[in-house]
Amino acid sequence: MSGGARRDWGARGGGPLRGELLVPGDKSVSHRAIMLASLADGVSRIDGFLEGQDARATEAIFRRLGVRIEAPGEGVRIVHGAGIDGLRAASGPLDCGNAGTAMRLLAGLLCGQAFDSVLTGDASLSKRPMGRVAGPLARMGARIDSAPGGLPPLRIHANSGLQSIDFTAKVASAQVKSAVLLAGLYARGETVVREPQPTRDYSERMLAAFGWPIEFAPGLARLRGGHRLRATDVAVPADFSSAAFFLVAASLVPGSELVLRRVGMNPRRTGLLQVLRAMGAEIAEENPGEQGGEPVADLRVRHAPLRGIEVPRAHVADMIDEFPVLFVAAACAAGTTRIQGAAELRVKESDRIAAMAEGLRALGARIEETPDGALIHGGALHGGQVDSHGDHRVAMAFAVAAQRAAGEVRIGDVANVATSFPGFEPLSRSAGFGLDAGPA
Ligand SMILES: O=C(O)C1=C[C@@H](OP(=O)(O)O)[C@@H](O)[C@H](O)C1
Numbered sequence: 001m002s003g004g005a006r007r008d009w010g011a012r013g014g015g016p017l018r019g020e021l022l023v024p025g026d027k028s029v030s031h032r033a034i035m036l037a038s039l040a041d042g043v044s045r046i047d048g049f050l051e052g053q054d055a056r057a058t059e060a061i062f063r064r065l066g067v068r069i070e071a072p073g074e075g076v077r078i079v080h081g082a083g084i085d086g087l088r089a090a091s092g093p094l095d096c097g098n099a100g101t102a103m104r105l106l107a108g109l110l111c112g113q114a115f116d117s118v119l120t121g122d123a124s125l126s127k128r129p130m131g132r133v134a135g136p137l138a139r140m141g142a143r144i145d146s147a148p149g150g151l152p153p154l155r156i157h158a159n160s161g162l163q164s165i166d167f168t169a170k171v172a173s174a175q176v177k178s179a180v181l182l183a184g185l186y187a188r189g190e191t192v193v194r195e196p197q198p199t200r201d202y203s204e205r206m207l208a209a210f211g212w213p214i215e216f217a218p219g220l221a222r223l224r225g226g227h228r229l230r231a232t233d234v235a236v237p238a239d240f241s242s243a244a245f246f247l248v249a250a251s252l253v254p255g256s257e258l259v260l261r262r263v264g265m266n267p268r269r270t271g272l273l274q275v276l277r278a279m280g281a282e283i284a285e286e287n288p289g290e291q292g293g294e295p296v297a298d299l300r301v302r303h304a305p306l307r308g309i310e311v312p313r314a315h316v317a318d319m320i321d322e323f324p325v326l327f328v329a330a331a332c333a334a335g336t337t338r339i340q341g342a343a344e345l346r347v348k349e350s351d352r353i354a355a356m357a358e359g360l361r362a363l364g365a366r367i368e369e370t371p372d373g374a375l376i377h378g379g380a381l382h383g384g385q386v387d388s389h390g391d392h393r394v395a396m397a398f399a400v401a402a403q404r405a406a407g408e409v410r411i412g413d414v415a416n417v418a419t420s421f422p423g424f425e426p427l428s429r430s431a432g433f434g435l436d437a438g439p440a
């Protein structure tokens with residue numbers, strides 16, 4: 001589940017980047033579409049489903065929980081909803097693979113069921129903190145056992161009466177918010193989640209689309225237990241986080257012009273766009289529209305010289321998955337970029353501050369790490385050997401760095417790119433990236 005055999009890349013600048021690209025479907029939306037469609041009454045169709053390992057892990061888990069899911073074509077799923085109380089116990093543990101989203105949202109959802117479940121993950125997920133969901137869920141009356149330190153695996157005991165809570169989260173995390181809201185579907189009374197900074201609101205929007213009464217505004221969500229979900233079709237937009245690699249690459253490589261088609265533009269996801277523009281990037285939004293209740297647009301990006309900035313803390317949650325590639329933009333910009341308030345990066349698939357600082361230094365960049373960010377001094381990059389630490393976003397960020405580096409960049413341990421961005425290699429090559437799969 002965690003990407004299979006080790007793979008490496010050899011990457012180098014291949015000249016200007018050009019063309020029109022459609023990146024795969026949004027990962028956050030794909031996870032949630034499977035979950036809510038599985039719990040709904042009736043049949044839902046999902047189009048644009050991400051055929052990546054993370055979303056497929058969630059799909060496989062719901063099949064094991066007794067839900068019939070057909071896959072008639074690439075990116076299409078027909079989900080025969082089991083109803084809000086229709087899931088069945090699976091025999092054996094449920095493997096979330098590399099997906100923090102799967103494990104944390106499922107923790108919330110499964111503590112509302114009439115049976116016990118065990119959630120496991122790969123080596124990376126097994127090091128990620130689950131106390132942040134187990135804590136509030138325990139306050140709701142859930143019984144969840146974890147390994148020492150609040151780590152996976154999680155054993156979730158059958159629901160013996162969940163109570164609603166009014167929960168003020170310490171970390172800005174859509175996964176924590178979603179876990180509490182999903183448990184709230186099964187709780188008596190009104191569940192309220194308050195956030196220190198607003199995070200992506202896909203769970204809220206999608207619950208509303210499936211007919212569950214919910215009130216939400218940036219930083220706040222409230223719902224009551226005891227309703228039912230109505231099947232609905234979901235059209236998943238292209239993932240902004242996947243488009244981000246091309247936004248930065250085309251900005252950095254002279255002569256480039258790329259169009260990223262039909263990209264999801266939920267304002268809680270597009271912080272990188274504001275930050276890149278403040279750095280001098282030329283990115284235009286064209287053909288704005290709507291897909292599956294989400295704003296979408298084509299993004300046209302042209303090469304432009306970038307300058308370092310202080311990244312506003314207010315944007316951090318809105319670009320939490322884009323920091324690896326922002327590190328690359330900053331390392332190639334004129335002047336210094338300061339990142340603060342981003343300690344969450346240390347508990348993602350890898351410690352993304354350490355992984356990016358280590359790799360960019362190996363390519364000649366000057367970076368000072370801080371506990372919650374970094375100071376990145378822009379300059380020229382040379383070739384070298386870097387390690388992605390098994391982290392998909394770190395691997396793709398270094399493939400972008402290589403397009404601007406003076407020599408070849410060898411990137412170790414890239415198999416996990418398939419968790420979020422299947423087809424990254426051919427798609428990026430079609431845009432002009434120099435990128436080969438090398439020997440291990
Ligand atoms: O809810 C989601 O779908 C996600 C929330 C974010 O995690 P946190 O909630 O841990 O910040 C993000 O990093 C992850 O890729 C997807």
Ligand SMILES: C=C(OP(=O)(O)O)C(=O)O
Pocket residue numbers: 054098099100101102321348349393420
């Ligand atoms: C952090 C990420 O995902 P998850 O938490 O679902 O593993 C990511 O995709 O960058």
